[in-house]
Amino acid sequence: MSEKIRLYVDTPLGEGQSVLLSRDQAHYLFGVMRQQVGAYVSLFNGRDGEWQAEVVEAGKRKGILLCTKLTAPLRMPPDLWLLFAPIKKARTDFIVEKAVEMGARAIAPVITEYTNSERVRQDRLQAHALEAAEQCGATYVPQVQAAGRLDRLLADWDPDRRILFADESRAGTLDALIGAPGPWAILIGPEGGFSSWERETLLKMPQVVPIALGPRILRADTAAVAAMTLWQHSIGDWQGGGA
């Protein structure tokens, strides 16, 4: 299997546009992947779609590519945010990766009462999101927000943005999703669950739709994928079987 090489770049892409690689990208492309002048790779920047580009200069620490043709238009994921309480480093990385694959438009770590808040490194998580986008064929890269406190976020919450709230104790159904497009957020709690105050506050908000995710206790990363699957399947960009 020769997989297509995809690289995220932070420069404009378009017909005839030259792109200067970063040192790390040149090392990866020419050193690790052994590509040479004349090879084709795919580039995307989160704004201009995916471009086929030809290697025109290849050095140890630099390289230049030339955009030759648009291979996929920009495809924005639906207006869905993933809010999650940061957990252990590896699992937090994992949630970010999954949010990109599953098609979130923004990713926001939220500090809840029961969050054991190690410091969340926004730049590292954003880099992780870029890598996931390279892997999964996305043309858009969700923004990773700075970590914020849940109570403050909720106090100032957009009345038009609904919240799908994965609540172990509530047997909600998905019916509330059907025919309710528009902005949404999915909220995944920490492994210890939400505090009573948080749960009560959420359940009082008219934007909140609680759903249960089966009879077993899901880890936060599993719950994130499961909730996003139900949402994408019901009203997101998986409708009509994907495509």
Place this chain on the structure above:
Amino acid sequence: MSEKIRLYVDTPLGEGQSVLLSRDQAHYLFGVMRQQVGAYVSLFNGRDGEWQAEVVEAGKRKGILLCTKLTAPLRMPPDLWLLFAPIKKARTDFIVEKAVEMGARAIAPVITEYTNSERVRQDRLQAHALEAAEQCGATYVPQVQAAGRLDRLLADWDPDRRILFADESRAGTLDALIGAPGPWAILIGPEGGFSSWERETLLKMPQVVPIALGPRILRADTAAVAAMTLWQHSIGDWQGGGA
């Protein structure tokens, strides 16, 4: 948050039954978790439900618990197998963990044409499944099967067991799931996809239901959770909102 301690044991459980801990479990319970005589923990063995048990002897390398009361009956997951092509070690572990949380009854690594088959350690994966069951509150532990070749498995496939086949190239719908209970398997391919022969063979089988999982390329572990979510939600034990 004081989480309930749950331990898997390989001995019978029942009213008044004594349970001898393994050396590792005694170390974990008394050394790491600092439990003492008189403390209560939860035990399950995959057959007799979940039991509250009291510590009656606590030593550095051994311990005895006494079952006091049944706290949850055995709850079998639906008759759903998860078949997946083994990938890198960490991701394979992850798929096993997710299969337990999501409620598979059996887990089978399958070797496909594009599987880069590192050796699959069945015993290690089974241990991983036990740990996941301890975490997620399951009273049943899925069996991890020995790795088998996909072509042989398909040649001898039970005519009554349907296969939900996550096929990137097919826009199937979930309608085929509705009202089709009975034995099922979910088949997740390797990151390189299935070969043409495998795909054709699968699509010719009357048991096979292809589904697409959205417009982005999902990693195998993400695809496993997503496909199991759709299945559990449609005809599995998440119906009626879980519980």
